[in-house]
Amino acid sequence: MRIIQERTITDEVKKLALDANCDLGTSFIDLLREKIKSEKSEIGKNVLEQIVENDEIARLEKAPMCQDTGLVVCFIELGYDVHIEGDLYEAVNQGVREAYEEGFFRKSIVRHPLDRVNTNDNTPAITHVKLVPGDQIKITLAPKGGGSENMSLVKMLTPAEGIEGIKKLVLHTIFYAGGKPCPPLIVGIGIGGNLEKSALIAKEAILRDLDEENPDPILRKLEAEILDEINKLGVGPMGFGGTTTALAVKISVHPCHIASLPVAINLQCHASRHKTGVI
Ligand code: SF4
Structure with missing residues (x-):
């Protein structure tokens, strides 16, 4: 049984959230660049050029590529042979909290869908956990725009x-x-x-x-x-x-x-x- 501390998960989630909001990855940006060539409409081409420029600036300057930094969805594959010292869901939320503060990302979550009071730290995230063989934790984090x-x-x-x-x-x-x-x-x-x-x-x-x-x-x-x-x-x-x-x-x-x-x-x-x- 491998023991993993709550803080280790928080640090990983924080890193992924900071990275995901600013860097779409060069292969995705290259794909958008390819689409500029095949786009038939001049306005469409222009919009794609602006999106590519925006995404490159975000990647290089480590700034969010969109003002809507989303609701964080986390898919976690948790190995059967892992014991977490602490609370998995709180570990994720703390990572989100710290990333959204440090990255100056917009806090977009309200505590209740009807009273609409902002939680001011972009939590809670929506966390899905799947049990899998092994002693690792795989985390896929996606900030999802409204x-x-x-x-x-x-x-x-x-x-x-x-x-x-x-x-x-x-x-x-x-x-x-x-x-x-x-x-x-x-x-x-x-x-x-x-x-x-x-x-x-x-x-x-x-x-x-x-x-x-x-x-x-x-x-x-x-x-x-x-x-x-x-x-x-x-x-x-x-x-x-x-x-x-x-x-x-x-x-x-x-x-x-x-x-x-x-x-x-x-x-x-x-x-x-x-x-x-x-x-
Ligand atoms: S849907 Fe929301 S997150 Fe996505 S690009 Fe539009 S404003 Fe940004």
Whole structure:
């Protein structure tokens, strides 16, 4: 049994939160640069150039790339052979607290959805824990902006609606969201499970590497088809029109009830912030 102190987890979360808010990584910025070349609209090109410039400044000056520094979502894979001396959830919240103070990041969390009083330290984070074999803790931290989260949804389709129903829902959602979720987007689609499972796997899907191929050939084909159709909608970068509405579509599936076809669509804006660390 490996013993890990609460403080060690806090330090890792703090590092990941500081890093995630400022640095999208050069490969993501290079992908956006590539999209400038293929974008058909002049305004769309201009918007993409501004996004790239903004992201480079943020990376080099260690400043947040967006004023909305998000609600922190933490996916933790906790090894069976780890004993934590302390409280895992408090360790995460303390790391968030310290990072948001030190980084001068906006504090965006209210203590209650109806009285709307700001907690002033960006906590609590939303922490999902999965038990896995081993003696390590893997933390993937994603500050999730309100704009793109607000345009996300879960819908319980009927099985008869099938693939066509899913496509229709995705295209309708993205078209009517327009510029609100700050495209170009990464579109996470969770199909199956139940109400909450579909939402969870949709969120996990937006955190996958963009160049990682879906191992399921049917889903891989569907991802490509949906991406193509999204980019024909004309929404474009930040909704100003163009051919770069989404950068990727990532689909995850889970077994479900014979009567159900849950579909969750989690939209990730161009501030696609997430970092992973292992303790
Ligand atoms: S949706 Fe994303 S890019 Fe837009 S304001 Fe929110 S965090 Fe920033």
